Amino acid sequence: MPANHTLVPILFRPATPQDRAEITELWAACGLTRPWNDPASDFDFALSGPASTILAGTAEDQIIASAMVGHDGHRGCVYYVSVHPDHQGRGLGQLLMNEAETWLRDRGVPKLNLIVRSENEQVVGFYESIGYLAEPNTQMGKRLDTR
Ligand SMILES: CC(C)(COP(=O)(O)OP(=O)(O)OC[C@H]1O[C@@H](n2cnc3c(N)ncnc32)[C@H](O)[C@@H]1OP(=O)(O)O)[C@@H](O)C(=O)NCCC(=O)NCCS
Incomplete structure (x- = not known):
């Protein structure tokens, strides 16, 4: 274990609707919210069906890590994907x-894809260190909520 890894007794559980404010504040504190996305409705949507969830990592009754996961x-x-800046x-x-990964694997999902915003390239090193590779694909998108 690298020297700067301190043991934080974190427990993971699925988030509940009561966690919405605390988790969306964590996402904002980690710089992951944008004016054109509504994190509260993303949160509710992810909890509304079986193909997605929000993970909450708790330590001493505080949520210090979170991710939205789906397939x-x-x-x-x-x-x-967020860990509180203090941790x-x-x-x-x-x-x-x-x-x-375990949540997805348990549902038979064979692969995980994720997007790193171009202004957040420094996080690529984190994903590489845990086994992710940049793939030679072009990502395309279209908004469906504009009419
Ligand atoms: C990205 C984030 C979730 C990583 O969480 P973290 O708890 O800081 O990461 P870890 O301590 O688990 O790091 C795991 C490994 O990645 C490495 N790592 C972490 N950040 C890194 C970086 N920017 N560049 C290179 N390696 C990095 C660590 O050194 C560690 O490797 P080690 O085990 O050999 O020491 C966290 O920094 C965060 O919330 N960032 C802000 C939000 C964000 O950008 N999320 C990702 C959106 S795509």
Whole structure:
């Protein structure tokens, strides 16, 4: 274990609707919210069906890590991968991603894809260190909520 990894006794569980404010504040504190997305409705949508969830990592009754996890029947994905700034660099991000992978694996999902925003390239090193590879694909998108 690297020297800067302190043992934080984190427990992971699925989030409940009561966690919405605390978790969306965590996402904001980690710089993951954007004006054009509504994290509260993302949170509610993820809890509304069996193909997605929100993971909550708790320590001393505080949520210090979280991720939205889901699948589309073919691939899994994660969003809002967040460890509270006071607790980063201690191995919790790796534990959080382990939980996300287990959630997907338990549902028979064979692969996880994730998007790193271009302004957040520094996080690529984190994902590489836990086994992810940049793939030679072009990501395309279209908004469906504009009419
Ligand atoms: C990204 C994030 C979840 C990582 O969580 P963390 O708890 O800080 O990461 P860990 O301590 O578990 O790091 C795991 C490994 O990745 C490495 N790592 C972490 N950040 C890194 C970086 N920016 N570059 C290179 N390696 C990195 C660590 O050194 C560690 O490797 P080690 O086990 O050999 O020491 C956290 O920093 C965060 O919430 N960032 C802000 C939100 C964000 O950008 N989320 C990702 C959106 S795509």
